[in-house]
Amino acid sequence: MKKVKLPSVDEYVHHLFVHGNEGQNFALFSGLTFPTVLHYFADTNVIVLLEHGYEDASFDMHTQFEYIVQEEFKDFVTSLKDQKSRLCLLDVADEKRLIQLSPQEQAELLYVAHKKETFRSPFYHTLKNRFVYLGDESDRISKVYFREYDEMMRLVVHLFNQLAAQKTRSNMFFRRRVQQVVPELIHEQFILFEDLLEDGALLSLARLDDGSFRLELREIADPSFPDEIMQDVDTYLTQPTLGLLPFVARSKMED
Structure with a gap:
């Protein structure tokens, strides 16, 4: 099996810690504002x-x-x-x-x-x-209660899609409408890792050498101080990934 090359620290765009609690309809986050x-x-x-x-x-x-x-x-x-x-x-x-x-x-x-x-x-x-x-x-830790708990997963996907789109936004100012290829994390793929988020997970968005994006998932079960996770993120990145989700390129028209 071909070994997957992990990005360097500088290739990461954003890190998000999530610890869900479906029973009480809330999640703890670090990296969400x-x-x-x-x-x-x-x-x-x-x-x-x-x-x-x-x-x-x-x-x-x-x-x-x-x-x-x-x-x-x-x-x-x-x-x-x-x-x-x-x-x-x-x-x-x-x-x-x-x-x-x-x-x-x-x-x-x-x-x-x-x-x-x-x-x-x-x-x-x-x-x-x-x-x-x-x-x-x-602003290091936040807690969000959701009326519908599945909104938690959709919010996380929304965050990473928003970040990836910002990184790839066109600099073409002189054309009124531009055909853009926008990277997109597919919700149906991400939701397969919902149980991992219930245990506590670090989600890391990386932009690779070829310009594509990938989401890496690592387990961080029940941390004692979730507000300090981002201080030790380099250490967590040395742990093995439990999931690697590529972003899919989608074309759309931008003003």
């Missing part, structure tokens, strides 16, 4: 900010929660580059739904913000929320 989550849930209308450092949020009198609407998302994301504060936020279908939250439900959301965990599902019929995002001050 809120802008990526928001980009994935692109049709989000309102974000409730339970813990944050943003100064221009609106205020809901019923719950006394702060929130932002879609027109403010860009400013909020920009502010995240400078602020060093913990985040606890969730999406809401419409800010008017906040008035329907009972005192018990409000208390449960405050518990999530304080404890970074839940004692029952943080998803409510009244809010129609799909995710709850928790991030630390250093």
Whole structure:
């Protein structure tokens, strides 16, 4: 069998640690930030900010929660580059739904913000929320609750496809429409490794000498300090891979 040559450290584009928990519908991440989550849930209308450092949020009198609407998302994301504060936020279908939250439900959301965990599902019929995002001050570790757990796998695929597309984006500014070949990680291939993510895995996106992309998967079962994994990533890269997923070239039209 031909031995697979692993990339050099400089050929890696991004590393992501994932530790899923399907039983409680959440996953721990290192290497995932809120802008990526928001980009994935692109049709989000309102974000409730339970813990944050943003100064221009609106205020809901019923719950006394702060929130932002879609027109403010860009400013909020920009502010995240400078602020060093913990985040606890969730999406809401419409800010008017906040008035329907009972005192018990409000208390449960405050518990999530304080404890970074839940004692029952943080998803409510009244809010129609799909995710709850928790991030630390250093942006090294995040925890995301999903109403539908399979969104976790799709979010990870979305992240790596977004990164690969950014690396291959055309520099042709003078043609209005350009035929581009975009690398794509296929969800149906990636989902075969879902059990590995339940144990804890390091996912490494590499750009190879021929310009193609590959995702490498390595097991990191139950690390004691998941927020420190990226500090030791070079050591983890010496471990054997449990999966090598190539990206497929897809053609599409770009403006």
